[in-house]
Amino acid sequence: MTSDEDRRADAFFHALADTTRRDILRRVLAGEHSVSALAEHYPMSFAAVQKHVAVLERAGLLSKRRSGREQLASGEVEAIRSVTALLRELEDVWRGRIGRIEELLADTEPGTDTEKET
Amino acid sequence: MTSDEDRRADAFFHALADTTRRDILRRVLAGEHSVSALAEHYPMSFAAVQKHVAVLERAGLLSKRRSGREQLASGEVEAIRSVTALLRELEDVWRGRIGRIEELLADTEPGTDTEKET
DNA sequence: ACAACGTACAACCATATGGTTGTACGTTGT
DNA sequence: ACAACGTACAACCATATGGTTGTACGTTGT
Numbered sequence: 001m002t003s004d005e006d007r008r009a010d011a012f013f014h015a016l017a018d019t020t021r022r023d024i025l026r027r028v029l030a031g032e033h034s035v036s037a038l039a040e041h042y043p044m045s046f047a048a049v050q051k052h053v054a055v056l057e058r059a060g061l062l063s064k065r066r067s068g069r070e071q072l073a074s075g076e077v078e079a080i081r082s083v084t085a086l087l088r089e090l091e092d093v094w095r096g097r098i099g100r101i102e103e104l105l106a107d108t109e110p111g112t113d114t115e116k117e118t
Numbered sequence: 119m120t121s122d123e124d125r126r127a128d129a130f131f132h133a134l135a136d137t138t139r140r141d142i143l144r145r146v147l148a149g150e151h152s153v154s155a156l157a158e159h160y161p162m163s164f165a166a167v168q169k170h171v172a173v174l175e176r177a178g179l180l181s182k183r184r185s186g187r188e189q190l191a192s193g194e195v196e197a198i199r200s201v202t203a204l205l206r207e208l209e210d211v212w213r214g215r216i217g218r219i220e221e222l223l224a225d226t227e228p229g230t231d232t233e234k235e236t
Numbered sequence: 237a238c239a240a241c242g243t244a245c246a247a248c249c250a251t252a253t254g255g256t257t258g259t260a261c262g263t264t265g266t
Numbered sequence: 267a268c269a270a271c272g273t274a275c276a277a278c279c280a281t282a283t284g285g286t287t288g289t290a291c292g293t294t295g296t
Contacts (some may be wrong), residue, residue: 006137017131018284019124022208029212036242048285050243055283069242069293077212080205087202090140094147094195136254154272166255168273171255187263187272 008060012083015059021052023118028062029075035064038073130201131179131218133223138162139170146180147193153182 002010014019018044027033027041039049040118053073056062064071092098120128133139138160145151145159157167171191174180178197182189210216 002137006140010137013131013135014283017128017135019120019128020231020284022127023125025208026211027209030214034242044284045286046243047245047287050245051284054244055154071243075208075212077209080208080212084202084205084209087205088196090143090147090193090198091195091202093144094198096148096195098148132253138254152272162254163256164273165257165275168275169254172274189273 008082009086011048011059012061014063015055016083018052018055020029020057024049024052024058024073025061025075028056028073029077029080032072032074034067034070034072036058036070126200127204129177130179130197130204133173133179134201136170136173138167139174142167142170142191143174143179143193146174147195150190150192152188152189152190154188165206184227 015109016025023041024038027038035050035053036046039046042049053062053064057064057073060076062073062075064073066072089098134143141159142156145156153168153171154164156171157164160167171180171182175182175191178194180191180193182191184190207216
């Protein structure tokens with residue numbers, strides 16, 4: 001029953017969990033680049049780079065716009081800020097700022113309700 | 119030739135890219151918990167939870183200490199701050215604060231030097 | 237017109253990942 | 267002493283992932 005937020009977070013972190021993708025993200029944050037312009041920088045096929053770009057795009061970390069036969073990719077800085085916000089939430093749990101942790105975590109509980117089978 | 123830093127970042131993001139692991143991390147950030155205490159909360163085997171804890175531990179997001187027959191896990195907030203720092207770097211690229219992007223990205227270049235075939 | 241370019245996507249492959257059950261072994265409480 | 271508990275880890279399995287090559291098709295420049 002993974003929530004929508006969970007799936008979004010999974011996609012964010014998974015997209016970031018690859019050196020090549022983080023590198024691509026840096027480039028497109030610095031400015032627009034076509035997929036093939038990006039591909040030139042990596043020791044792998046164009047198709048592989050295209051897949052990496054697609055992963056970043058699905059996660060919302062990058063967006064593309066057509067320009068003739070090229071697809072120009074640029075980084076979505078707002079998405080990065082969303083990820084930062086997720087980390088801040090974790091830090092807030094640590095700080096104890098998030099009081100009702102029970103509630104925060106409740107939805108992850110198994111079928112059984114509060115009482116366990118002791 | 120993925121650098122040490124790259125492997126560290128891969129481990130961080132990969133560890134975070136799973137809903138169960140993020141949930142475990144929240145719990146251990148709020149306070150120490152034994153592995154079996156954690157396992158009670160999830161609809162999967164103890165072994166599966168143990169593996170998730172191990173992934174978080176290898177990434178440095180959590181540490182364990184023995185106490186009798188229990189292993190008490192607690193969240194490493196400093197590691198989370200390291201991840202935040204990685205994201206800030208990306209944001210800084212976007213802001214143009216990181217000037218010499220060429221240099222920043224240089225190590226990812228393929229075998230061929232600056233000049234491409236053409 | 238048409239070759240070269242940029243992209244998309246299918247089919248395929250080896251390996252990693254997230255899950256399982258079973259076994260082993262130290263710790264604890266009665 | 268010894269059963270129950272907490273943990274670790276091996277063996278296994280299905281699926282996801284990151285890579286490949288090949289094909290198709292619209293765009294562009296001469």
